Amino acid sequence: MAEGHAVHGMAGRVRRLRGQPGRSSGPVVEDFDPGLLDGLVVDDAEAHGKHLLVHVEGTAWSGHFHLGMHGAVSVRRHRRALGEDGLPRTDPPVPAGLAWRFLTAAYLLQITRPTICELLDPAGVSALHQRLGPDLLRDDADPEVAVARLHRSRRAIGLLLLDQSVVSGIGNVYRAELLWRARIDPHSPGSAVPVDALRALWQDTIDLMTVGLGAGWIVTHPDQLVAARDLLVREEPVPRWRKNYAVYLRRGRPCPRCGAAVEAERMGLQTVYWCPGCQVLHG
Incomplete structure (x- = not known):
């Protein structure tokens, strides 16, 4: 999708x-x-x-x-x-x-x-x-509305991020990679995640999706992000490098940050991926 x-x-x-x-x-x-x-x-x-x-x-x-x-x-x-x-x-x-x-x-x-x-x-x-939640790439998006919706819910944040009435535009790839970057376990209730962490998550999502918009594909690997941003600043096309995710589609493989085996399970209608070693379960 x-x-x-x-x-x-x-x-x-x-x-x-x-x-x-x-x-x-x-x-x-x-x-x-x-x-x-x-x-x-x-x-x-x-x-x-x-x-x-x-x-x-x-x-x-x-x-x-x-x-x-x-x-x-x-x-x-x-x-x-x-x-x-x-x-x-x-x-x-x-x-x-x-x-x-x-x-x-x-x-x-x-x-x-x-x-x-x-x-x-x-x-x-x-x-x-x-009826749609704030869209991070729209000029009229209010981050505090999104943060409030995430923080007042006891549902797992992994579910909330894909609920388009809470926040719009995030899909399964971004969910997995953003939560890994934020060190947040997807099973954490939204209400248990610190507000400052939710604000940082919102900003990181904007940063990654802005690069994705400019590149034309999802870029999440740190080295690729640096290279993609540099090319976009120079108004040059971003090549479609080999996709290099931290946890998405990497069940059973070592986490690039801590070495623990990546886990996966059904959450809602899609499979969620996370590292149990370095993503903190809040609450």
């Missing part, structure tokens, strides 16, 4: 279509009629956690998409011949699982296999933002 940094990257690519009228197509389903967006102009795109919103000029509707495990967003330039209306004369072949296509004179946007595909009015967009 795409984690929050990836969806923010998708929103950035969709924004390339801003100001361009396009031909809207796709299957008509109960909550999404692409014909309502035909001939209109993409005004903006935004992410809130793992949710993508595409706002369109000339209508009250916004497209709302959640990609789930198998969804994808593709934005690419094309060189198709244009007709008298300024749009391509022909459409590309329809990919499997197409939910929505928006074809402008220069770009092709395609969203495939989302688990949520619907049109929302302004009230619906507002309700979506209200």
